[in-house]
Amino acid sequence: MGDPKYSRRTLFAALGAVIATATGVATYVSSASEATERQIATADRVNSTPAAKPTVRFERVYSAARHREVTLAFYLPTGVSSRGLPMSILLHGLHGDARHAAGGGLAEVLTAAVAKGSVPAFGFVAVDGGDHYWHENVPGDDPMAMLLDEIPGWLKERGYGQPFAVTGVSMGGFGALLYTRRRAERGDPIAAAAAISPGLITTWPEMAKRKAFKNEGEWASLDPLRHLKSTGPTALGVWIGDRDRFIEGTRQFMHAVRPEVGVVKDGGHDDGLYRKVMPDVVQFLAKYAKRAV
Template identity: 55%
Template sequence: MVEDYRAAARRFSRRSLFATTGLIGLAAAGAAVSAGVNAAVDADDAKGALRTENIGQTAAGLSPVIRTERVYSKARGREVDLVTILPPGVPTENLPVSLLLHGLHGTARTAAVGNIATLLAAGVAARLSPAFGFVALDGGDNYWHDHGTGDDPMSMLLNEVPGWLAQRRLGGPDGLPSAVTGTSMGGFGAFVYARRRFEQGRPVNAVATMSPGLLTSWTEMAKRNAFINADQWAALDPLRNLDKLGPAPIGLWCGDRDRFIEGCRRFIATAHPEVGLITPGGHTDEYWSTVTPDVVRFLSRHIA
C-alpha cells in the first residue's frame, strides 16, 4: 500500500506538485481560482468551507486519513468533536501535529479549508514535506477564549488536547502540538494559543494564519459578542500584544478584499512575520485554496 501511495506521489512530482512558492497543482482541485471572482460571505466561516466528507476526496489516489471522535472537554463543559487529519502510508506514532482552529460559526469538521487536507496527504506521499498531521476541535464562537461563562476553549487546547493526543500516540513525547494553524477567528485564536504556550515556556514551532480575525475597531468586534468588553479584547488582541507572541515563525495570508485586511496589513507592517502575503481574494474558500499550498510548505519547514 505504501508503494501505491509513492507511485501516485511520483505522478504528482512529474506534474510539479511544488513550485518555487510551494505546493501548486492540487489547489485547483478544491476551487476555481480567479483574481476577480470571490463571493462575499456573511459570517466569518466561509460557507464554501470544505466539510469532513469532502476533504477526504482523493487526488490521483491520495487521500488523507481522517478520523472524527467525540471527547468530553471539562474546560468547555460538553462533548466536542476531535478530528485528526493524517497523511496516508506513514508511521503515526509521535507524529508531529498542528492544531487546526476553525472560524466563527465553524466546527472541527469544517476547519480544513482550502483543500489543505488533500494537499498535506499529497505533499507527504511525494516526500516533498515531512510527515505531520492536523488536529481540529470544536471551539465555539468566543474567539477561542473564556468569555466568562465557564466555556474555555483555550484551556481545552492547552490543558486537555495534549492528553488526548498522547492517548492516540500523536504529537510530541507529552502530546504537545508542534504548531498551530487557524483561519479567520481561528487565526486570532492561533495567536493567543502561541502566546499562552510561550508564557508556559513551551513555545510552538510555527504559527500559520489565514485571514486572521484582526479587527481594529471595538465597534466592529463588539458585534461578534465574543468579549465581555473592550478591555478584555485589548488584553488579548494580537495587534496590541505583539511582544507577547513569542519566538515562533509566523505566516499570515490574507486576501486584498477580505474584511480583516486592515488589521492584517497592520500586523505585517509591525510584526514583520516570516511570511506576510496579501494576494487577490476575499474571505472565501476559493481564496484559501490559493494559499494553502504555501501554508503547507511553511509548516513543512518548521513543524518537525
Template identity: 50%
Template structure:
C-alpha cells in the same frame, strides 16, 4: 526571509472547484486511479504506471488508498463542559506512531469538521508522499464562537487546547511523548485564536515551532468588535487582541495570508508591518474558501518546514 505580496509564489485566487490545468490533470488522474482500482480488483493487479503515481503524488502501488485520511471522534472536554468533535487530518491511512501534529482552529460559526480549508488533506498527503515536507498532521476541535477564550463560566476553549488536546493526542499515539502540538494554524476567528494560542504557549515557556494564520479576524476598532458580543468590554478585548501584543511571538516563526478585499485586511496589514513575519502574503481575494484554498500549498509548506527535526 520575509515574503510579502509575491503573487508568483501561490495563486492569488481561484475557483474552489479548480479550473487550472494542474487541477484538471490531478482530477483526471484521480479518476483514472479509481478506474484502475476497479480493474485491479478483478485481475488481482493494480495497473498504475510510475507516471500516474507521480501525478497522484504517491509512490505506492495503490495510490488511491494512500492519499491521506481523516478521523473523527467524540470526546468529553472538561474545560468546555461538553462533548466535542476531535478531528485528525493525517497524511496517510497508517501514519507513524508519534506523528507530529499542528492545531487547526476553526472560524466563527464553524466547528472541528469544517476547520480546514478545502484541499488541505490532499495537499498534505501529496506533499508528504513526495517528500516535499516531512510527515505531520493536523488536529481540530470544536471551540465555539468565542474567539478561543473563556466567554461563559465553565466553557474555556483555550484551556482545552492547552491542557486537554495534548492528552488526547498522546493517548492516540500522536505528537510524541508529551502530545504537544508543534504548531498552530487557524482560519479567520481561528487565525486570531492561533496568534493567541502561540502567545499563551510562549507565556508557559512552551513556545510552538510555528504559527500560521489565514485571513485572521484582526479587527481594528472596539465598536466593530463589540458587534460580535464576544468580549465583556474593550479592556477584555485589548487583553487578548494580537494587535495589542505585537511582540508576543517575536521569536516564533509566523505566517499570515489575507485577501485584499477581505474585511480584515487593514488589521492584517498592520500586524504584518509591525512584526515582519516570515510570510506576510496579501493578494486579490475575499474572505471566502476560494482564497483560503488558494493559500493551502503555502500553508502546508510553511508548517511542514517547522516540524521538529528527528521526529
C-alpha cells in the same frame, strides 16, 4: 509562476509600502535564508486536487475545560504511521466546528505533498471551540484551556506527537495568535503559527457585534494587535486576500511584526482564497515538523 518574494530589509526600508504585481499579489518574506524562500516558493507546484485522499477521523471526547462533549478531528496524510506524528492544532472560524476546520483543501494538499516527498509527514488536529474567539467569554467554557491543557493528553493517549504548530482561519487565525502567546507565556513556545485571513478587527464597535468579549477592555487584553511582541520566538506565517474584510488589521500586524512569511494575494475572505494559499501554508509548517520518537 510563483508569487514574488521580498526580503524584510527591502520591504520595511520602504516604510512598509505594499509592493504589488500586475496580478494584484503582494508578498512579504523574511530574509532569513534563500533556502527558506525557495522552500516556500515550491508551494505553487503542489497540486491542490490530488488523487490520494487524506485520512480523516472524528471522535467525541469530554472537555473538562468546556464542560461538554466536543468533536476531536484528525486530518492526516494517508499511508504514514501516526505514531509520534507531529501535529498542528487547527482552529476553525466563527460558526465553524472541528468537522469543517480543514477548508481550502488543506488535508488534500498535505496528503499530496507528503506523497510526492516534498514535505515530511505531519497532521492536523481540530476540536470544537465555539464562537468566542477561543477564550473564556462564558464562565466555565474555556476553549483556550482545552487547547493548552487537554489536547496534549488526547494526542498522547492516541500515540500522536505533541503540537509543534498551530494553524487557524479567520476567528481561528485570531485564536492561533492568542494560543501562540499563551504558549510563550508558559515558557513553552511552539515552533510555528500559521494565520490565514486572521480576524484582526481594528475597532471595538465592529468586534462588539460578534458578542465574543464582555467589554472593550477584555478584547484589548487579548487582541494580537495590542500585543505585537507577545508571540515569542515562534515563526509566524500570515496569509490574506487583498479584498478581505480583515485586510486593514492584518496589514498592520504584518508591518509591525514582520512575520517570517506574510502574503497578500488577490482574493477575498472565502474558500477561493484559502485554496490559493494552502500549498504555501503546508510548506511553511513542514519546515518545523519533527517526528517524535
